[in-house]
Amino acid sequence: xxxxxxxxxxxxxxxxxxxxxxxxxxxxxxxxxxxxxxxxxxxxxxxxxxxxxxxxxxxxxxxxxxxxxxxxxxxxxxxxxxxxxxxxxxxxxxxxxxxxxxxxxxxxxxxxxxxxxxxxxxxxxxxxxxxxxxxxxxxxxxxxxxxxxxxxxxxxxxxxxxxxxxxxxxxxxxxxxxxxxxxxxxxxxxxxxxxxxxxxxxxxxxxxxxxxxxxxxxxxxxxxxxxxxxxxxxxxxxxxxxxxxxxxxxxxxxxxxxxxxxxxxxxxxxxxxxxxxxxxxxxxxxxxxxxxxxxxxxxxxxxxxxxxxxxxxxxxxxxxxxxxxxxxxxxxxxxxxxxxxxxxxxxxxxxxxxxxxxxxxxxxxxxxxxxxxxxxxxxxxxxxxxxxx
Amino acid sequence: xxxxxxxxxxxxxxxxxxxxxxxxxxxxxxxxxxxxxxxxxxxxxxxxxxxxxxxxxxxxxxxxxxxxxxxxxxxxxxxxxxxxxxxxxxxxxxxxxxxxxxxxxxxxxxxxxxxxxxxxxxxxxxxxxxxxxxxxxxxxxxxxxxxxxxxxxxxxxxxxxxxxxxxxxxxxxxxxxxxxxxxxxxxxxxxxxxxxxxxxxxxxxxxxxxxxxxxxxxxxxxxxxxxxxxxxxxxxxxxxxxxxxxxxxxxxxxxxxxxxxxxxxxxxxxxxxxxxxxxxxxxxxxxxxxxxxxxxxxxxxxxxxxxxxxxxxxxxxxxxxxxxxxxxxxxxxxxxxxxxxxxxxxxxxxxxxxxxxxxxxxxxxxxxxxxxxxxxxxxxxxxxxxxxx
Numbered sequence: 001x002x003x004x005x006x007x008x009x010x011x012x013x014x015x016x017x018x019x020x021x022x023x024x025x026x027x028x029x030x031x032x033x034x035x036x037x038x039x040x041x042x043x044x045x046x047x048x049x050x051x052x053x054x055x056x057x058x059x060x061x062x063x064x065x066x067x068x069x070x071x072x073x074x075x076x077x078x079x080x081x082x083x084x085x086x087x088x089x090x091x092x093x094x095x096x097x098x099x100x101x102x103x104x105x106x107x108x109x110x111x112x113x114x115x116x117x118x119x120x121x122x123x124x125x126x127x128x129x130x131x132x133x134x135x136x137x138x139x140x141x142x143x144x145x146x147x148x149x150x151x152x153x154x155x156x157x158x159x160x161x162x163x164x165x166x167x168x169x170x171x172x173x174x175x176x177x178x179x180x181x182x183x184x185x186x187x188x189x190x191x192x193x194x195x196x197x198x199x200x201x202x203x204x205x206x207x208x209x210x211x212x213x214x215x216x217x218x219x220x221x222x223x224x225x226x227x228x229x230x231x232x233x234x235x236x237x238x239x240x241x242x243x244x245x246x247x248x249x250x251x252x253x254x255x256x257x258x259x260x261x262x263x264x265x266x267x268x269x270x271x272x273x274x275x276x277x278x279x280x281x282x283x284x285x286x287x288x289x290x291x292x293x294x295x296x297x298x299x300x301x302x303x304x305x306x307x308x309x310x311x312x313x314x315x316x317x318x319x320x321x322x323x324x325x326x327x328x329x330x331x332x333x334x335x336x337x338x339x340x341x342x343x344x345x346x347x348x349x350x351x352x353x354x355x356x357x358x359x360x361x362x363x364x365x366x367x368x369x370x371x372x373x374x375x376x377x378x379x380x381x382x383x384x385x386x387x388x389x
Numbered sequence: 390x391x392x393x394x395x396x397x398x399x400x401x402x403x404x405x406x407x408x409x410x411x412x413x414x415x416x417x418x419x420x421x422x423x424x425x426x427x428x429x430x431x432x433x434x435x436x437x438x439x440x441x442x443x444x445x446x447x448x449x450x451x452x453x454x455x456x457x458x459x460x461x462x463x464x465x466x467x468x469x470x471x472x473x474x475x476x477x478x479x480x481x482x483x484x485x486x487x488x489x490x491x492x493x494x495x496x497x498x499x500x501x502x503x504x505x506x507x508x509x510x511x512x513x514x515x516x517x518x519x520x521x522x523x524x525x526x527x528x529x530x531x532x533x534x535x536x537x538x539x540x541x542x543x544x545x546x547x548x549x550x551x552x553x554x555x556x557x558x559x560x561x562x563x564x565x566x567x568x569x570x571x572x573x574x575x576x577x578x579x580x581x582x583x584x585x586x587x588x589x590x591x592x593x594x595x596x597x598x599x600x601x602x603x604x605x606x607x608x609x610x611x612x613x614x615x616x617x618x619x620x621x622x623x624x625x626x627x628x629x630x631x632x633x634x635x636x637x638x639x640x641x642x643x644x645x646x647x648x649x650x651x652x653x654x655x656x657x658x659x660x661x662x663x664x665x666x667x668x669x670x671x672x673x674x675x676x677x678x679x680x681x682x683x684x685x686x687x688x689x690x691x692x693x694x695x696x697x698x699x700x701x702x703x704x705x706x707x708x709x710x711x712x713x714x715x716x717x718x719x720x721x722x723x724x725x726x727x728x729x730x731x732x733x734x735x736x737x738x739x740x741x742x743x744x745x746x747x748x749x750x751x752x753x754x755x756x757x758x759x760x761x762x763x764x765x766x767x768x769x770x771x772x773x774x775x776x777x778x
Binding site for chain 2: 007018269
């Protein structure tokens with residue numbers, strides 16, 4: 001690739017993200033909504049100013065890793081564990097209801113059972129990236145509801161992983177082994193518990209040792225290495241890489257240098273995180289929304305989107321803790337984001353999902369992703385501080 | 390590419406860079422020498438832990454752009470202009486002597502005239518990245534000699550561009566037009582003068598306008614956009630991209646928010662800059678240095694390296710300003726770095742240079758690149774503050 005192409009692409013992405021983000025903030029919305037819309041406009045679907053490339057993809061990937069690392073740094077492990085049972089219940093409802101509702105509506109549309117199961121599985125995804133970013137933009141990461149949603153989104157990733165394994169297992173071999181499912185669940189649990197337990201013991205002395213080094217920039221580089229290594233480890237066992245990055249943030253927030261790390265990761269996040277959200281926006285194909293296209297999937301899109309929204313709002317009903325509000329939990333679980341796109345992509349690759357249905361799934365994922373930021377913002381604005389419980 | 394591959398590659402690069410950089414600093418050397426050596430060790434030539442990819446290449450490219458942007462932020466345009474005539478003379482000597490000496494030694498080794506001209510042209514390159522980084526590591530960017538070298542390296546890039554155009558013109562058409570040479574020189578001068586003159590007028594009100602925006606991270610994103618846009622513009626007219634980034638730094642250092650920009654670019658540079666130097670180290674093929682290999686180029690390497698070192702040391706003799714020491718100028722002009730590699734690559738691509746001679750050129754470029762950091766360090770250590778003039 002021509003080096004200038006990447007530089008110009010980055011300049012367009014940053015400018016569009018900043019201008020649209022600023023405009024959205026002035027309109028009372030969150031900056032992330034502006035970044036997503038900026039991606040739609042500059043992407044191949046509309047203006048075609050910037051095209052996907054391996055380099056952009058890598059920067060976007062680093063961006064979401066840094067985002068979740070930063071969210072981890074601002075989270076407290078004790079709080080997350082305290083809302084553990086509540087988060088687990090929200091996650092279970094957030095997987096079971098979308099799976100069921102997706103299956104039912106697809107069967108009602110005369111789709112074969114296997115396709116209906118796969119669509120249901122896609123609707124179980126939760127993009128912790130979008131919700132975490134919106135809550136960070138609103139300054140609400142310390143809310144009781146935010147902690148429940150973050151915890152639930154992470155558990156949801158583990159559950160989604162199991163469901164994906166089951167569904168692709170059924171697709172490829174016609175059956176599924178209970179042993180395989182147990183192994184996946186065990187690996188995921190072992191990783192999270194092991195990494196965090198070990199990290200909390202090892203990190204403080206390591207951070208002190210790094211503090212004695214002379215070279216410039218040592219703390220920030222070793223911190224990002226921790227995020228990247230845990231992200232790669234999470235990916236290696238089949239989890240989303242961002243979960244490892246979140247774990248690294250949780251670990252480092254327990255060390256004496258957490259304020260330095262937070263301070264220094266900020267400009268890095270300011271540069272890399274918007275690339276991720278713009279890149280998500282770039283994946284939108286507005287043509288799929290055209291109701292006059294010959295192969296329009298509009299009915300499927302409307303039905304799927306309704307199912308996607310309602311089934312995740314149902315997670316609000318799973319809230320039993322006092323002081324945790326139902327609506328932010330339900331809406332916070334709603335965006336499917338990049339996780340939903342990955343599910344839909346697996347469906348297309350394995351041949352379960354047709355190209356037309358794939359487009360419909362992508363549009364559904366996008367609609368839930370774009371609807372969550374303004375909705376969450378409206379919830380918090382309407383009720384002021386009452387929602388912080 | 391597998392996302393985990395990039396993450397693991399980055400973790401290895403950062404760890405190796407930090408460990409080797411720290412070790413070199415403890416041995417009284419500069420961190421950049423450690424990063425170059427780390428690249429050799431983890432690269433394909435020795436351990437083969439990390440391989441080149443488009444994503445790594447992009448991150449390295451961003452790294453050197455951020456480095457030169459940072460150096461520009463720490464430089465003063467007035468000082469650079471003050472040493473302008475001195476820098477120009479150093480640059481002319483630093484191009485003429487290597488070209489001549491390279492030609493003479495290659496003719497003495499019975500190479501055809503065209504090959505001898507091309508090798509001479511390769512020896513004219515100066516890597517401002519290496520020298521700027523060493524001076525920054527040593528805290529000597531404000532030295533009189535540093536300003537002469539930085540200015541000379543930038544003028545050298547323009548001269549090198551002209552020479553490359555002439556040499557490839559001769560190779561491809563057998564002739565060279567004076568008009569073409571004038572156009573290249575004019576474009577380069579126009580870009581530098583135009584960008585800086587315009588930037589100095591426009592930047593202060595723009596920075597004030599950015600200061601009124603609400604979204605997080607606005608200042609750092611717009612600053613990096615300025616660096617990236619000027620880098621792409623420099624590249625578009627045929628200059629090295631880093632010259633545009635340097636100009637952006639020079640411009641922004643004249644605004645009221647320069648300290649904020651400096652402060653926020655630091656962690657970004659800490660992460661990205663080592664990737665560039667490790668990537669340069671990764672290009673070394675130690676096998677080319679083996680004197681027992683059947684097609685050994687050892688004689689050529691020794692002769693070329695001696696010519697490369699002596700011809701750039703000659704720039705020290707071009708120093709006439711009082712308070713500017715000759716040795717740091719001569720040694721500072723020595724590293725060919727990535728610029729020399731680009732020249733050699735053009736020679737290989739146009740068929741002027743054989744594969745064997747190309748390897749010899751690469752090794753020569755590397756030897757001058759690796760010798761400069763410890764040599765500069767030794768110069769500054771031996772004479773203490775006396776060299777700062």
